[in-house]
Amino acid sequence: MFTKLAGWDDTIVALATAQGIGAIAVIRLSGPDAIDIINQLFLSKNLTKKPSHTVHIGMLTFDDNPLDEVVVSLFKNPTSYTGEDVVEISCHGSQAIAQTIMQACISKGARLAKAGEFTQRAFLHGKMDLTQAESVADLIASNTAAQQQAALHNLKGGFKKDLTSIREKLIEFSALMELELDFAEEDVQFADRKKFNELLAEATTKVKNLIASFKLGNVVVNGVKVAIVGKPNAGKSTLLNTLLNDERAIVSAIAGTTRDTVEETINIKGILFHFIDTAGIRNHTNDEIEQIGIRKSKEKIELADIVIWLVDKDEVIENNEIKNSLSHKNHLVVINKIDDQIIVNKSPDYYYISAKQKTGIEALTNALYNKVVQQEINTENTLVTNSRHLQHLQKIEEYLESIQAGMQQNLSTDLIAPDIKLCLQQIGELTGTITNETVLDYVFSKFCIGK
Numbered sequence: 001m002f003t004k005l006a007g008w009d010d011t012i013v014a015l016a017t018a019q020g021i022g023a024i025a026v027i028r029l030s031g032p033d034a035i036d037i038i039n040q041l042f043l044s045k046n047l048t049k050k051p052s053h054t055v056h057i058g059m060l061t062f063d064d065n066p067l068d069e070v071v072v073s074l075f076k077n078p079t080s081y082t083g084e085d086v087v088e089i090s091c092h093g094s095q096a097i098a099q100t101i102m103q104a105c106i107s108k109g110a111r112l113a114k115a116g117e118f119t120q121r122a123f124l125h126g127k128m129d130l131t132q133a134e135s136v137a138d139l140i141a142s143n144t145a146a147q148q149q150a151a152l153h154n155l156k157g158g159f160k161k162d163l164t165s166i167r168e169k170l171i172e173f174s175a176l177m178e179l180e181l182d183f184a185e186e187d188v189q190f191a192d193r194k195k196f197n198e199l200l201a202e203a204t205t206k207v208k209n210l211i212a213s214f215k216l217g218n219v220v221v222n223g224v225k226v227a228i229v230g231k232p233n234a235g236k237s238t239l240l241n242t243l244l245n246d247e248r249a250i251v252s253a254i255a256g257t258t259r260d261t262v263e264e265t266i267n268i269k270g271i272l273f274h275f276i277d278t279a280g281i282r283n284h285t286n287d288e289i290e291q292i293g294i295r296k297s298k299e300k301i302e303l304a305d306i307v308i309w310l311v312d313k314d315e316v317i318e319n320n321e322i323k324n325s326l327s328h329k330n331h332l333v334v335i336n337k338i339d340d341q342i343i344v345n346k347s348p349d350y351y352y353i354s355a356k357q358k359t360g361i362e363a364l365t366n367a368l369y370n371k372v373v374q375q376e377i378n379t380e381n382t383l384v385t386n387s388r389h390l391q392h393l394q395k396i397e398e399y400l401e402s403i404q405a406g407m408q409q410n411l412s413t414d415l416i417a418p419d420i421k422l423c424l425q426q427i428g429e430l431t432g433t434i435t436n437e438t439v440l441d442y443v444f445s446k447f448c449i450g451k
Ligand SMILES: Nc1nc2c(ncn2[C@@H]2O[C@H](COP(=O)(O)OP(=O)(O)OP(=O)(O)O)[C@@H](O)[C@H]2O)c(=O)[nH]1
Pocket: 230, 231, 232, 233, 234, 235, 236, 237, 238, 239, 250, 251, 252, 253, 254, 255, 256, 257, 258, 259, 278, 279, 280, 281, 336, 337, 338, 339, 353, 354, 355, 356, 357
């Protein structure tokens, strides 16, 4: 079990809304003295006598000075976000007002909250497991709809559901096996081996699926790098501009226009694609800067998750230098400058666009999306997006496989039991039933103050 953190039973205060000017700012208090502290500043009513989940309008006064007219919401323990008494003060959204109110709360005994401390308290009071607490941070940090969906799913306990049932059943078997060890001389079996094998198979599948989901989870959180490469003048910069709907990169009829790489991010159906426009690649150039640009383009090809190979419609695709360098890469061949021309024998392997006239672009962006997203991203499916989770899952998988191997070899219970223990330990560390301050500090330091 975790150790209680020093000082987590005092009362904390923080600004819950963003710094800056807004219509309203919200200040939050949590802890045993939260209601008493606000009551000392709120003179028109006795808030300590008011029921949970009620709101009260009134003036806050400190040292006979009126501070602001505010709305106070009361949430009594245990039915609050943190599980403690929580007070939310909605005041007028000026920095000065919010700071004065927080100072008044501190004068009455509150302490400024540390990053993530509200959520940490919610975790310590059993309001959520560690993966849910982490998804609060992910949700706040989310920039796209897909990031938000993945975080929301885990906040609702996606992980918890998947792992709790595995954990409970493993504990059950482990207890029965321990019992067998106590009766070792009598050679009895309490744990049903067939059922245990079934559980192991089911658990392994679940864990493997979770691990596999990291591929997409990583895409959702970090986005996808797409390098646009091709010969000089193929229209790479024009394509970047068209994708961006902006004249971002310089376009000209002179071959070798782009020297340095230009990078821009576009949100396609909730996934962030980081496009990189590169210098056109040609074999013979004496221009030193262009040569450096070409070298950079080749590096970008290596770093990209997907490469768009842009080809002028009059270009010869066979025996092409770029073609050879792309053979091992996830790539799309895109034929440009189609304009108003009707292509009779379209190859299903290629995409046909006019970067200038902005046609064929949607089919291209759809193809990019489909290359990285093969399953629906919604709040129903668990997506592993966090490398801490991935590391534990990989260990869980390892132990599950080792237990299974042991079972197949008919190893004795005393040889299998330790692997079950280690597996349970990993599940516990992942969900936070087993934890220590280092892990907690790591997880909660990524939060903003006030959450
Ligand atoms: N007709 C037509 N012209 C295009 C199209 N796309 C680009 N061009 C023209 O092709 C020329 C080269 O375009 P850029 O976008 O600069 O080509 P690039 O591949 O970035 O070239 P470098 O940076 O030199 O490697 C410009 O004159 C563009 O206007 C298109 O779809 N149709």
